[in-house]
Amino acid sequence: MPRVSRAKAGFSVWAGVVFVFLYLPIAVMALFAFNKPSEAALVGFQGTDWCALPPDKIGNVSVWNGFTTCWFSAGLHDPSYVPAIITSAEIAALAAIIATCLGLCAALALARMKTKIRAPFDVLVYLTLVVPEIVVAVASLIFFVQLRNHVPFFPQLGFWTILIGQVVFNASLAMLVIRARFVGMGDTLEEAAYDLGSGPVSTFRQVTFPRLMPAIVASALLSFTFSFDDYVLPAFTNGTTNTWPIVLYSAVRFGITPAVNALATIMLALTAVAVIAVALVLRRSRSRTTSAPDAVGSSLGGMIGF
Amino acid sequence: MTLLSEPKQEKAVGVKRRGRSFKPRYPTWLALPALVYEVIFFLGALGILVAFSFATQTGFSQITYGFSLDQYKAVFDPLYLSIFFRTLMMAAIGTILTVMVGYPVAYWMARYLSTYKLLAVLLIMVPFWTSFLIRTYALKIILDSQGFLAKTFGLDIMYTPIAVGIGLVYNYLPLFVLPVFGSLERMDWTLIEAATDLTARPLRAFWDITFRLTLPGIVTGALLVFIPMTGEYVIPAILSGGKYEFVGNLIGDTFNTAQNPPFGSALAIMLMVALSVFVVIYIAVATKEERFGA
Numbered sequence: 001m002p003r004v005s006r007a008k009a010g011f012s013v014w015a016g017v018v019f020v021f022l023y024l025p026i027a028v029m030a031l032f033a034f035n036k037p038s039e040a041a042l043v044g045f046q047g048t049d050w051c052a053l054p055p056d057k058i059g060n061v062s063v064w065n066g067f068t069t070c071w072f073s074a075g076l077h078d079p080s081y082v083p084a085i086i087t088s089a090e091i092a093a094l095a096a097i098i099a100t101c102l103g104l105c106a107a108l109a110l111a112r113m114k115t116k117i118r119a120p121f122d123v124l125v126y127l128t129l130v131v132p133e134i135v136v137a138v139a140s141l142i143f144f145v146q147l148r149n150h151v152p153f154f155p156q157l158g159f160w161t162i163l164i165g166q167v168v169f170n171a172s173l174a175m176l177v178i179r180a181r182f183v184g185m186g187d188t189l190e191e192a193a194y195d196l197g198s199g200p201v202s203t204f205r206q207v208t209f210p211r212l213m214p215a216i217v218a219s220a221l222l223s224f225t226f227s228f229d230d231y232v233l234p235a236f237t238n239g240t241t242n243t244w245p246i247v248l249y250s251a252v253r254f255g256i257t258p259a260v261n262a263l264a265t266i267m268l269a270l271t272a273v274a275v276i277a278v279a280l281v282l283r284r285s286r287s288r289t290t291s292a293p294d295a296v297g298s299s300l301g302g303m304i305g306f
Numbered sequence: 307m308t309l310l311s312e313p314k315q316e317k318a319v320g321v322k323r324r325g326r327s328f329k330p331r332y333p334t335w336l337a338l339p340a341l342v343y344e345v346i347f348f349l350g351a352l353g354i355l356v357a358f359s360f361a362t363q364t365g366f367s368q369i370t371y372g373f374s375l376d377q378y379k380a381v382f383d384p385l386y387l388s389i390f391f392r393t394l395m396m397a398a399i400g401t402i403l404t405v406m407v408g409y410p411v412a413y414w415m416a417r418y419l420s421t422y423k424l425l426a427v428l429l430i431m432v433p434f435w436t437s438f439l440i441r442t443y444a445l446k447i448i449l450d451s452q453g454f455l456a457k458t459f460g461l462d463i464m465y466t467p468i469a470v471g472i473g474l475v476y477n478y479l480p481l482f483v484l485p486v487f488g489s490l491e492r493m494d495w496t497l498i499e500a501a502t503d504l505t506a507r508p509l510r511a512f513w514d515i516t517f518r519l520t521l522p523g524i525v526t527g528a529l530l531v532f533i534p535m536t537g538e539y540v541i542p543a544i545l546s547g548g549k550y551e552f553v554g555n556l557i558g559d560t561f562n563t564a565q566n567p568p569f570g571s572a573l574a575i576m577l578m579v580a581l582s583v584f585v586v587i588y589i590a591v592a593t594k595e596e597r598f599g600a
Contacts, residue, residue, distance in 0.1 A: 012418070014411065018408075022476070022479065025441065028454065029440065029444035029447055032447055062453035062454075102343060105337065106341070108332040109335070124349070128344060131578060132534065132578070133534070133537055134537050134554040134574070135355070135557075135574040135577060136348075136351065138574055139351035142355060143351035143354045143355075171340055171344070172344070175340065229437050229439075231438065231439055231540055232540070235558075248439040249540070252544055267436075267437070271436055272432060
């Protein structure tokens, strides 16, 4: 017994260290949203609002100088930050809707198909998930430019090409998540509905769809998050459109102000709320079959033969 | 009442008889939109990438298609090979570190938690649901040579391979912990009890039972983090300050600054080839190991 509790204590300490490792940087980032510009940076500064300092005058933002809340309003009023966040949210919402519809239809058709017919499609889906994103990004860039040159109505690089590129990955992801649930829940209830005289459409509407709902919501949320957070693909296919990750990246590399921390902190709080909502959905779906990350994990595992 | 319900019943019986041979199945054409989409925008894009890698650049943004191996020959320059080697090594080291850091956490969650299990899963997920760039930037604040770690402990590791390694583990840890936690959750802990009752030492019981049974989960989880680590772009760019580029950054540079798409395409193809070779060897070794276990 003491041996067991000693092991337990050891594991608990390690887990504690790892959780600190995961959260300390985020906590420090949030704390530095309240960081005042350094005295040296403020020497020649005339105005009353410290946070109006341009990024190149602000000095090192990784050093703590004192407390201020002005970065929150500076961030919210920045001409490039909030529009970029809105652009990202619009693309992510559209990507989530399109990807989930494509994924749902494919999942329904494929789940009960013979493995041999399904195999090529499966390979294609897994390929879209495992090919490194940078490869997909440059391939999409070349492809979109060629399409623009040769297909009259194809949009130029921007909002729509970012969306088109992101749906590739997200549709595959949605298909796997929804199919895992669809296969997991079996066909007995659908068969029963048919036996009781319900047609294919009303069976889908009244039986299948409601039971798939947790997986549909989960895959839409996953798609939204991946799309919203995505940097590499949009960075190559954006033309002149700026998404939030693109603005962030250039800020981190070429001059950042705590206004970014402030916006990130606001979004972190919103995400925390969203994650709790997702957790509740996942919990409902897991109580019957498997959770979404589990489903993705086991599907990817199934692909490589385990 | 009776008059109304009578024909309904008959109809239901009729449907039932017809439906007996029915297997719930959705029409195959439902898969078409997704299939067409993926073929055009994924395979089409990769196809053009392959075509570009065999093309030659004839002037500024002028491409002549053909079958030239010049771009591939250029990839086999020692300079580029060393970047390929560095990328695969860093991804391998990052994966091993992620396994070493993450497995005990997943084990602790599955074995010792009950009431707070869901909370622990959530806490693992939250960083994963926050922006990748924000997380990397947050790490930069901590690792900065004027920052907290450097000033308090004298650890100035910003812009070194160590910083990149920490960045890899930090960003990909949740992606490993969750699937491994899934396979540990399916573990039957009474097997361990049986083994210890039969006088097995705890470490031996762990090694012979728990580790063997969760090995497929570990192999899958490791692959889940290794593949994106190999294609990583953001972490080396931010945490190494451009000093320890991965192949991904090199590919990006050939498109952004060097304006040499054919060479970038060849690099991208070679990255996929290198990754596939690595993954095939890895799977061969891992499945062999597993067969011994069984």
